Amino acid sequence: MNIPAGLRYTEQHEWAKEEGLFVSVGISDYAQGQLGDVVFIDLPGIGKRFKQHEVFGTIEAVKAAADMYCPVSGEIVEINKVLSEQPDMINKDPYNTGWMIKMKMDDAAELTGLMDADAYEKHVGNA
Secondary structure (H helix, E strand, O other), rough: OOOOOOEEOOOOEEEEEEEEOOOEEEEEEHHHHHHHOOOEOOOOOOOOEEOOOOEEEEEEEOOEEEEEOOOOOEEEEEEEOHEEEEHHHHHHHHOOOOEEEEEEEEOOOHHHEEHHHHHHHHHHHOO
């Protein structure tokens, strides 16, 4: 199981990578492994706003479907359009080419409430 340092993680298995005023978001390697082969992803439109912990989309896989939750509050500024044609990128590379959305954060301090890699490793170890 791959849990990169330098990212923040939610209890629902999303990751967040801070990039100045922005954050890239996706699901963890653990989550994609639990879901199985991803076959469809529903992402929000650019300009849509979400609060922290609010559902921003749905992911469907062979084993299950799941909601995805915003790790921080903010506005969607970019979506990974490749995923509509190749949702399996999430399985192949969840932290790089499998990113889902980029957001302009309302409050970067919300990131401090998320787990670091060590805490997330303990969290999934207890799952």
